[in-house]
Amino acid sequence: MTEAVTAADPGLTQPLLAKRASRRWIISATLITAIVALPVLSVIFLAFFPEENIWPHLIDTTLPRYLWTTVQLMVGVGAITLVIGLSTAWAVTMCEFPGRKFFEWAMLLPFAVPAYVIAYVYTSLLDYAGPVQRSLRDWFGWQNASDYWFPEIRSLEGATLMIGLVLYPYVYLLARAAFLEQSPSLFAVSRSLGHSALSTFFRVVLPIARPAVAVGLSLVLMETLNDFGTVDFFAVQTLTAGLFDTWMNLGNLGGAAQIATTMLVFVVILVTLERYSRRRQQQYAARDNRDPIRRFTMSFPRQMICVAVCAGPFILGFVVPAGTLGLYAWEYFEESWNPDFVRNTLNSLFLSSAAAITTLLIGVILAYSRRLHNTRGMQILMRLSSLGYAMPGAVLAVGVIVPLAGFDNWLDSLMRDTFGISTGLLLSGTAFALVFAYTVRFLAVSAGSVESALQKVTPSMDMASRSLGYTPGKTLVKVHLPILRGTLLTAALVVFVDCMKELPATLILRPFNFETLATYVYQFASDERLFHSALPSLIIVLAGIVPIILMSRSISNTRSIA
């Protein structure tokens, strides 16, 4: 029984609330948002103090190209991730074909591969000296590069493909969860009313899944907008490349902050437009999922099409990069094995777990506060807390340093003046700074998924619980969290894997002598020693697999939660 109510939001307002209890939620949500928004606000603050006005020069020269490239990249990556993510999610959910169970989780594996790593791998495979072109030359007897044409991997198209291949799991993940939640009877009704499967998909299934797909797609687009590793390596000139150029080459941090702020505004507009366009829809799923999904049984050729649809992205996004890394790691094992790997891996695991738990807790508090008190103010808080994702990691890192070091130095001065002792830096340059940065950066991921899942729980649940005497807090713990546990686990695991891959902020903020797997990889990659970075890259990928399998299981299990 799923109601897709297309009417004005009935709202969860005052009747649900004991005033005092609601105030507590509002205050904690406001406080948390204030802290989490500090780094972004710091960057906006820095934007007011440029070394010189960069815009005349930018507009005269490179800005149009930066913008155009950025738009092309985002549209391209958006299209790739939507096509792959939706088609594979639909196939594994609704069709029966050989290997379906395997692909259910295997489709997520490319997510474990950092974009900069897949870019390195494909470059080494597809450039002139790589095995692909070498074999072609052997077969056809070509002598050198001028004898034949071969697509250039270091290009806008190459970058689009690379980023798309490792980011489509965002769309897949959220779309699949949304498809699983839909009642099969809806589909049956549409078919019985004469719609074909395809038209049902576009007219019924997709509109209902839209909030989830929109969350997935906006994560993809923000990550694309902020990617620096891949575009830098491929010499694709996006706005982010321009930002770093302004910062590092022109030494104009304020100017760079202005570009970052512009990008931020761009993202906010995009997200707002999407939300505005479905402002009059409110969907509640009663989660009466007793109806089992009846998968299509299909002819053999059609089954093979499903296999191909799933196997393609899986092979390109995971098997090829992981296999290549494995080969290189094997070849260079002696040079690259290092006893520090164990410690680096533990560092990565510890930081990522801490950040995953923190973002989840905060995400739940924020999303639930908004549910309790669905005002414009709370909506703004929610958006404000998620802005960290819309900024390049290195810029955000500077935004993290500003308030943390500011606090440290303020406290230090206070203690020196009052007690004559120096407290030095308590927060800057510690693991805390890293977990804080990760939280700020990835809160959008957890808060977004918790919020969209929570929106689907019908308010009658709250009403029932509250009328039976539960406080809002108890309702959350006893009613919502159990219902949402699949979503919660997924959100935490996505953040976890994202943190394992995080590079730019980690580099800048980490303590002395502290390496994560990603920073260790970067040391070698940044010195153009790709082979030496294969083994640690492979470890990042492998470390991401376990949480990914867990994640997939938790989603499959949603159907069994009655």
Add this chain to the structure above:
Amino acid sequence: MRMKLAATAAMALAALPLSASADGEVNIYSYRQAYLLEPLLNAFEKETGIETNVVFAKQGLAERLEREGRNSPADVVMTVDISRINELVERDLVQGVDSDVLNSNIPENLRHPEGKWFALTTRGRLIFTSKERVEEGEITTYEELADDKWNDRICTRSGKHPYNIALFSSLIAHHGEEWTQQWLQDVKDNLARKPQGGDRDQIKAIAEGVCDISIGNSYYYGNMLQDENQRPIAEQVRLVFPNADGRGTHVNISGISLTKSAPNRDNAVKLMEFLSSPEAQRIYAEANTEYPANPEVKPSGLVAEWGEINPDELSLQTIAENREAAVKLVDRVDYDGE
């Protein structure tokens, strides 16, 4: 009871930074990869018993240092590229060191007049040519890269890379901005492909026949020769020291500075002195096939085989000052564009 608790807490807080800056440490913010520093720092620890701690990043360390202010734990900053080093001076994040050891080990043109930075190694920005398709002596200067005969035959990395920016800055110093803009436009017109990849990739491109000439730092070539798999590629190119018979080849530096806040100042100076010593210079230069800054240490092995380098005497300060102009030139001629 409450008082006691507060006092304990205060003491615990106070103890934290003390343990972090205990005697026998030196803290390094490094723009150079930690593994490149490792052999050096190990030698230093062995000789002095002073422990070294490193954070490596390619960007943002100056901002971190600035924001941490007087409480920053960093004692020294190790950098590559004169512009990065100069930025630390301009932002007033480093202090001068007046050490007889350093002053006698590092020649005057390779250190800041007030000791705010010292070069540790130098590296030439060289021209690489195809042994097959370019005659020896066919190109001998940077200026000739603009010649029509190289049309569709040159490969470089992004014009925005600091090493290219420094080279362009030096040309601005020698020939003026207008001339350099024309030169850059001509070089762009000679490119065989859109700028991309790193310096090694350009050498690979020559081996592949994509182009015949590239620009790159000496040590990338050296490191390729030392790597079994890349040696056959590197062996297909010849290296040219541009302008060797004239004003000299453009060189850039890697260097070290003492931070303004340095909590372990004495240890930091010891480290700086150690790094300028012949022993350390030998390790440092060999590990990455660079040129030692200390003139008493002769380049050895591979680097020596390449022959003497005649470095351009242009002051590094001037190169740093022209950075911004160079960056803007690159934008103006759209060097990295299609």
